[in-house]
Amino acid sequence: MRLTSDQALELSKGFRGLAIVVGDYRYREWEHISRSQRQAIENWEWSLLNAAGDIITLAVGKVIDETKVALAKLNGSTADARSAVKKLTAVKGVINVATAAVALAGAIISGNTVAIVATLGGLVDATVDATKEKDA
Amino acid sequence: MRGRFVRRVLDLALVAVVSMGATSCANLAAIRDFATISSETASYTQLVSDYVASPTVQKRYQPPSNAGRLDEQAATRALQAPQLLFLHKSVAEYMDAMGKLAADEAPIYDKELDSLGSSAKNAKLADEKTVTAATTLGKCVFRAVADGWRRRQLANLVADADSSLQTVVAGLQVVTRAFFDDLDNERQALHIYYEDLCRLSSQAGGDAAAAGVAALKEWRDSRLEAIKARERAINAYGGVLEHIAKGHAKLYAERGRLSDKQLLSEMGQATKQMRELFGAVRELGGR
Numbered sequence: 236m237r238l239t240s241d242q243a244l245e246l247s248k249g250f251r252g253l254a255i256v257v258g259d260y261r262y263r264e265w266e267h268i269s270r271s272q273r274q275a276i277e278n279w280e281w282s283l284l285n286a287a288g289d290i291i292t293l294a295v296g297k298v299i300d301e302t303k304v305a306l307a308k309l310n311g312s313t314a315d316a317r318s319a320v321k322k323l324t325a326v327k328g329v330i331n332v333a334t335a336a337v338a339l340a341g342a343i344i345s346g347n348t349v350a351i352v353a354t355l356g357g358l359v360d361a362t363v364d365a366t367k368e369k370d371a
Numbered sequence: 372m373r374g375r376f377v378r379r380v381l382d383l384a385l386v387a388v389v390s391m392g393a394t395s396c397a398n399l400a401a402i403r404d405f406a407t408i409s410s411e412t413a414s415y416t417q418l419v420s421d422y423v424a425s426p427t428v429q430k431r432y433q434p435p436s437n438a439g440r441l442d443e444q445a446a447t448r449a450l451q452a453p454q455l456l457f458l459h460k461s462v463a464e465y466m467d468a469m470g471k472l473a474a475d476e477a478p479i480y481d482k483e484l485d486s487l488g489s490s491a492k493n494a495k496l497a498d499e500k501t502v503t504a505a506t507t508l509g510k511c512v513f514r515a516v517a518d519g520w521r522r523r524q525l526a527n528l529v530a531d532a533d534s535s536l537q538t539v540v541a542g543l544q545v546v547t548r549a550f551f552d553d554l555d556n557e558r559q560a561l562h563i564y565y566e567d568l569c570r571l572s573s574q575a576g577g578d579a580a581a582a583g584v585a586a587l588k589e590w591r592d593s594r595l596e597a598i599k600a601r602e603r604a605i606n607a608y609g610g611v612l613e614h615i616a617k618g619h620a621k622l623y624a625e626r627g628r629l630s631d632k633q634l635l636s637e638m639g640q641a642t643k644q645m646r647e648l649f650g651a652v653r654e655l656g657g658r
Binding site: 240244247248251254255262277278281284285288289291292295296 | 426429440444448563566570
């Protein structure tokens with residue numbers, strides 16, 4: 236997995252954006268979710284934010300330089316996830332999407348192409364499932 | 372007859388010297404000033420310090436369980452610092468040499484550039500293209516020093532260095548964007564921390580809780596203001612870098628007529644804008 240620094244910065248924005256909408260969800264549903272659920276979601280917010288920070292660090296180091304996996308797909312995935320979380324009301328769906336996004340961030344940072352493809356699929360599935368739950 | 376011949380030869384020689392040395396005699400103060408402000412800007416490394424410190428600052432806001440991860444991030448960034456400083460130093464030294472040639476003074480080679488270059492290579496986090504460009508830039512300065520260049524060789528220096536300078540400055544521009552994004556992360560960390568504290572304090576109810584929430588919000592707002600100021604500083608810094616790249620490209624394109632009035636006037640305008648932007652960087656930058 237080789238990304239340019241500019242592309243890495245775009246990805247970082249995607250993860251930060253996801254952290255923000257997950258946080259917005261937690262505040263929106265503050266009165267309707269349990270304390271432990273709030274804590275779990277907050278932990279994912281921090282994980283997503285730190286993933287964004289890790290990717291910024293990678294961008295500066297330029298240890299990732301050229302993309303092999305279509306970047307549009309990666310950026311599209313985090314954009315879809317953001318959009319799904321904005322619409323969600325189910326806690327489980329939010330946590331699943333955040334979990335899948337953090338796994339993808341980890342794979343990107345490790346540079347393992349197989350893991351990136353697998354976790355990318357995971358994020359897409361989690362987003363689709365969460366959206367279905369919402370629509371059901 | 373012999374006297375007239377000698378006088379004629381002397382006249383011709385004078386014309387030749389004047390025309391050959393047009394650049395050496397011209398007042399290139401505008402180019403010297405452009406180089407000086409470029410060098411000052413490139414020497415400013417507070418933004419690098421902020422970038423390296425950012426994960427440590429975030430430990431204040433994040434749960435203790437994330438401390439290890441933030442420490443790792445800080446350690447990686449600390450390893451990147453020599454590379455970033457090398458990029459800054461390369462541009463600063465080059466611009467200093469260019470300014471000295473424009474003022475018809477002998478350029479100086481700072482040996483610190485060698486040690487920073489070695490540190491950057493050892494860090495092994497460098498984009499080879501950028502480090503190579505920075506090293507080439509250093510060699511251009513070294514050559515100017517070793518060969519005793521003066522104003523007449525200014526065009527040679529600009530021609531030798533333009534491609535490398537553009538690569539290094541482009542690298543610094545990407546890094547500046549990364550600094551900006553990093554501040555977005557810091558802002559969100561601050562938001563989570565204070566928003567949660569405010570909500571939890573509100574739940575306690577009563578006047579004391581209300582006063583506590585008000586104080587928290589005031590503190591949060593002052594922190595957010597500080598982040599906004601640093602954002603403005605980073606934007607201004609990006610603006611100066613853009614001027615450096617464009618200004619040098621202009622000098623490269625016009626290197627055959629560096630004493631042209633229109634060119635010098637344009638360089639003077641650019642320098643004025645750069646001074647204003649860099650003034651904002653110094654005023655707003657830093658934690």
